Amino acid sequence: MSKLADRAAPVEVADGYRAGRTLPFRVELVRQLKRRRTMVMGGVLFALPLILLIAFQVGGDPGGNNNRVNLMDTATASGANFAAVNLFSAAGFLLVIPVALFCGDTVASEASWSSLRYLLAAPVPRARLLWSKLAVGLSLSLAALVLLPIVALVVGTAAYGWGPLELPTGGTLPTGTAAQRLLIVVVYIMVSQLVTAALAFWLSTRTDAPLGAVGGAVFLTIIGSVLDEVTALGDWRHFLPAHWQYAWLDAVQPQLQWTDMIQGTSISVTYALVLFALAFRGFARKDVVS
Template sequence: MSSTSTPPADRTEATEATGPAGSAGPREVADGYRAGRTLPVRVELIRQLKRRRTMMMGGILFALPFVLLVAFRIGGEPGGANNQVSLMDSATASGANFAAVNLFASAGFLLVVPVALFFGDTVASEAGWSSLRYLLAAPVPRARLLWSKLVVALLLSLAAIVLLPLVALAVGSVAYGWGPLELPTGGSLATGTAAERLAITVAYVFVSQLVTAALAFWLSTKTDAPLGAVGGAVGLTIIGNVLDEVTALGDWRDFLPAHWQYAWLDTVRPDLDWTRLIQGTSLSVTYALVLFALAFRNFSRKDVVS
């Protein structure tokens, strides 16, 4: 007597399954399983917000405007030497000036650290905790895992870069009053125009940090040591800044992201010139897209054992 067996109602046959080495083969998955619903961005974001390093970095960025405020209180009003006025010299003119000075003081290095940390700690930390293989066995598709972590790292980096000028603007407005943005070249910008220029500045600083972010993200897929990915990205960023100071390189410096990191200073001029801002943005986005693509390519082929 023959009988025909039927598969269980809660199982379906998956025709494509990619293993660590990229080989395809059949597997069974639970009914209702959707790869796109695994490791939601909301869940990953909550996980990262609860981590101590996120809280510490937020605390440092929050405290920086107060540190500068105390420094100006102790050191007195800044003033230009030889009748030359810089952006730093106008820090106490208004809250807008104080916010711009905070960005100027931190864009070169301080803001590099949280960006490198949030991106370099993505995959490498999971590997270091030996939890990466369990996430993939959940199963969370590799591309989905990497995409969720990328989005969260972008959100945290943007929040870090926005937090600093917002706190600085509030602290500066209380200490020095809400007023126009006094320009180092002379003249001033009305409060509404100043707010727009500060928004453009923050957006550009974020875009200019994408190269460091993508570099740290790519290194995070190459190593199981988070400090290696973070330190590597910060170190290469510093090397880029050093090379930009070598004037003998001539026009070759135009291909260095560091060469355009202070292009946002064009926003604190009477007439906004978009030329350098556009050049710096296009270079940063190009490098970032290449490095992000390399990260996804490397992780899709990586033999995960941690």
């Protein structure tokens, strides 16, 4: 009976301890913002519009040397067009890197520094630690996706003036409508990147090597893009998140189309939820020794 009573006795905690107050979002956000990789990635995204501007200044008309009409051909039409072209140029690969970095480095880096066990001994509940790090990782990823078009809009407006968004198929969108469409584009790109974020986060809970988590997520994302180019797969490609990564181009058409973006969102969210669940389930049972 005494053993049963001991097992049933409540666990004593220190006065004032609240599990929900450990590792608050603000503290974790400040920690991640101060890291060098955050500053470097911010600098890269800030520099991309300047690099494209120099390329257009040196190369001249972006559509002058081809017979195809696409979004790139309208890059110098206005600041809004320049921002849209920056998103088009970066969405396929460059924007994958900050998402994988901020979500894949977050837990694995603590393990590589041998500080993860001390955080848990603080004590920070495991679920609380993951929620805090995931929230910060996704917030920084969204900030990276927002930073690029904002800088591009400022640079493009200074170079090419403020004006409507000229569409590659003909016609224009007023500045107000163009701003709304660009916002839709950024939101969709973030949603489509949830798969990369979830994959990187799951790998981060499985390894003590940050480079392995980040590199693994980027590598598998690239593999998905390569498989999407294999037309022999037929309709099986519709189950690949990469198949829908440019569905946001429907937002820069005269008539906004939602069908492909809705399908892409459903695929991305489904994969992301499964991977996030695996991350929390595996970390809850993991023997943390680093």
